[in-house]
Amino acid sequence: METGSSRIEHRGVPPLERLVVDASRVALLVVIAAFGAAALLGRTPSLDIQMLIYLVGMVAINLPHGGYEHFTNLRRRGLPFGARYVALYLAFVAGFIAFFLLAPVLALGLAFATAVAKGGHGDLRVMDAQVGSDHLEYRWQRFLAALVRGGAVMIVPLVFWTETFVGFSDYMLALFDPALSVPLASGPDVAITALGGLFALGVVAHLGSGLLIGGASRAWLLDVFETSLLVVFFAVVPVVVAIGLYFPLWYSLRQSARSAAVNRQLEHRDDGLPVGLAWAALVVGALATATVAAVLWVVVPNPLGGLPLLPGLVAFYTIFICIVALPHVVVGEWLDVGRGIWYVP
Numbered sequence: 326m327e328t329g330s331s332r333i334e335h336r337g338v339p340p341l342e343r344l345v346v347d348a349s350r351v352a353l354l355v356v357i358a359a360f361g362a363a364a365l366l367g368r369t370p371s372l373d374i375q376m377l378i379y380l381v382g383m384v385a386i387n388l389p390h391g392g393y394e395h396f397t398n399l400r401r402r403g404l405p406f407g408a409r410y411v412a413l414y415l416a417f418v419a420g421f422i423a424f425f426l427l428a429p430v431l432a433l434g435l436a437f438a439t440a441v442a443k444g445g446h447g448d449l450r451v452m453d454a455q456v457g458s459d460h461l462e463y464r465w466q467r468f469l470a471a472l473v474r475g476g477a478v479m480i481v482p483l484v485f486w487t488e489t490f491v492g493f494s495d496y497m498l499a500l501f502d503p504a505l506s507v508p509l510a511s512g513p514d515v516a517i518t519a520l521g522g523l524f525a526l527g528v529v530a531h532l533g534s535g536l537l538i539g540g541a542s543r544a545w546l547l548d549v550f551e552t553s554l555l556v557v558f559f560a561v562v563p564v565v566v567a568i569g570l571y572f573p574l575w576y577s578l579r580q581s582a583r584s585a586a587v588n589r590q591l592e593h594r595d596d597g598l599p600v601g602l603a604w605a606a607l608v609v610g611a612l613a614t615a616t617v618a619a620v621l622w623v624v625v626p627n628p629l630g631g632l633p634l635l636p637g638l639v640a641f642y643t644i645f646i647c648i649v650a651l652p653h654v655v656v657g658e659w660l661d662v663g664r665g666i667w668y669v670p
């Protein structure tokens with residue numbers, strides 16, 4: 326089935342959006358160079374600094390962007406639709422919180438899958454809108470592309486930063502029960518090696534099939550570059566910083582470029598809401614998000630996992646963001662068949 330054509334004319338992409346996409350690539354390159362050089366000099370920043378970078382990147386930059394994405398998705402779509410969307414969203418949030426309380430280890434697996442789905446699916450739509458996806462002709466190719474780009478966010482750091490990855494995963498489980506730990510060793514582990522091997526195979530299958538089907542097109546070459554960039558980024562940059570900078574510097578930047586490109590193509594560029602109402606929608610959204618965090622804090626047995634403040638906050642915030650990110654993907658994209666949060670006309 327033919328699904329993969331780029332739906333926005335790339336030659337006509339206005340410079341600002343192209344600059345923003347370029348900026349996301351440069352940002353990752355700069356971070357790779359900085360942390361690569363620091364590692365060579367034996368001066369990698371302390372874990373405390375890494376956790377601060379994570380919290381600032383995720384709370385101050387990534388979270389507001391998430392609110393903005395819902396706002397741009399829901400505007401002009403009418404009240405009944407918006408109400409259904411919010412109700413479903415809250416149902417998924419409540420369901421995921423309940424899942425964490427009942428089966429924390431499985432729920433943590435779902436949280437990691439959410440990060441993969443959000444990073445991968447979101448990036449696929451950026452390729453459609455900005456980078457080019459002509460080499461992804463079939464649905465299975467698009468699925469593989471999303472799996473590889475999203476997989477880079479979780480599987481590459483699991484392989485290269487195993488101890489920190491497993492350690493923080495245990496911290497996250499400690500919110501629910503301090504005795505729990507992930508069913509993986511912290512050293513070299515068969516399951517981790519197998520997952521890494523499968524991921525490498527996925528990269529080869531994704532880029533190889535793109536080349537066989539579409540030839541060495543500009544879109545394919547850019548895909549090779551960006552996929553390699555993500556893999557190197559998550560291999561070289563310590564995991565806490567890598568994930569803490571990926572979402573603001575890659576995901577949010579590129580989604581804002583995508584939505585700017587899409588808005589430019591839409592007939593009515595204004596949001597159809599009086600200024601006061603747009604403001605109110607954003608404030609209500611922010612308060613609702615804060616309420617989810619407060620509810621989570623109250624229902625979770627140990628909100629900071631009995632840990633010192635910084636690791637406790639990283640663990641709590643990560644569980645929280647995964648809980649609100651799951652419906653972002655499921656309700657905002659998969660169930661919203663008419664448009665979806667990563668809309669590309």
Ligand SMILES: CC1=C(/C=C/C(C)=C/C=C/C(C)=C/C=O)C(C)(C)CCC1
Pocket residue numbers: 379387391436437439440443489490491493494564565568569572639640643646647650
């Ligand atoms: C595994 C792991 C982490 C997990 C991060 C995750 C799972 C982030 C998810 C973010 C999402 C879903 C953002 C959406 O906008 C940390 C805390 C970096 C610490 C190191 C190990």
